[in-house]
Amino acid sequence: MIGIDVLLDLSVRIVVAIALGAAIGLERQWRLRTAGIRTNALVSVGAALFVIVGSVSLEGNEATHVVADPTRVAAQVVSGIGFLGAGVILRDGFNIRGLTTAATLWCAAAIGSLAGAGMEIFALVGSAAIIATNTLLRPVSRMVNRRFGHHDPAQDNSADEDEAESDYMLEVVTSEKSEQRVRALVLQTIDQPGYMLHSLDIRPTKESRVKVLAGITSQTAGDTAGLQAAVQRISLDPKVVSSRWWPAESED
Template identity: 40%
Template sequence: MSDPAAHDGEERETMHALTTTEFVLRLAVGTGCGALIGLERQWRARMAGLRTNALVATGATLFVLYSTAVGDLAGPTRVASYVVSGIGFLGAGVILRDGFNIRGLNTAATLWCSAAVGVLAASGYFAFTAIATVAVVAVHLLGRPLGRLIDHETPGTDEDLHPYLLRLICRSRDEQHVRALLVQYTSGGEVILCGINTTRADPGGDTRLTAHLLLDGNAATHLEHLIARLSLEPGIHAVDWYTADDQAANAPGPVATTS
């Protein structure tokens, strides 16, 4: 029968045999996979983007690599559990309460997943690390439109969307045409139209329309494109946008006027 003490000694010696090349390789895989996850978040203009997710994955990888390098047999598992607890505190810092809505849950969950990817990379399971990375990115890319499809009746439940107001002034006789344009230009899915308020002036004068919109982190780009298209219409005199949180009429966003 084999001696358990000798077997433990062999395992400890194997764990001490972590070479510099293996250390760099595991660290690079952990950091790279965390950066891939953060790349999608950066593109969506989220609070925790490329650098944050890459650093979280790097930190988790380094903690597990340390326990492996010093030869602590139970270290990697114990450190991994500590990483899970520590990421919980970090995730709590990105969760915000906005009235009755809670924002940042997706970001916190993504940081948690980035840490898990780092732990896998540090353990040397590169195939599992790649699969986990693809799974996290796929959830963000595919889960978002699927969630919108399911919640198409209540789009405001998507925490990635933020409310904006688009205000324009047009000739009263062109109101119906402008309404049709707003519906047409917001039917692509990137901009969600929730409603339009109308303030009419004297008969034959101008009409003010306020469109209530929901957009994601690239709101400014989408709104500027929308304003550029609306400004080409001869019946529209002025267009501007601002966030729904800023209700002051004297603090609008960029303004486009037409002659």
């Protein structure tokens, strides 16, 4: 049987893997991406469990080490997570979505592997680096795109680059009591030719208010007239506190 001290150590590794995976997924879910808190937490704890299986004996009276090669198990986790990451990468015309989310899932598996191997400090440092990359480097990426222009070789064969799709976020703030009404208003307003809703999220805020966040795809890049008209129409509703829109990064 596994001793109490070993059982406690393994339990701490699992809890750390879940907590760090959830912290990584929080940023993804906040930006309305496909893989959020639960997905990243499951990837992290799953990797930790696989590493634990590879490094702790399942036979014998004592929890002695190394029946299987833990490095081999970790290598299988690295290759196996690629299939899960491929599931969040989508291609819409000339745009590719989900690359950053897929890379984040891959990193979450690495964090879980570190936690499962008993290297909790390295897992914590790695999680901080991942979160910082997804947040602090975002304005740097935008600055580079504005400075040098965003060029996609896949668009070289297109007749008109303006026909590429663009992603936008629409935010509407209202009271908790009016949430259903405003959500229906948002869905009705953006239901127009040239725009497609791909995500909808409701988030509570202070003072008994909620944010209705809608992810919208415009079939024509730079076509924001419909969005502007939608914001103006939504703002006329007396239950709406504020409304705005902004461009979103499709490659995330």
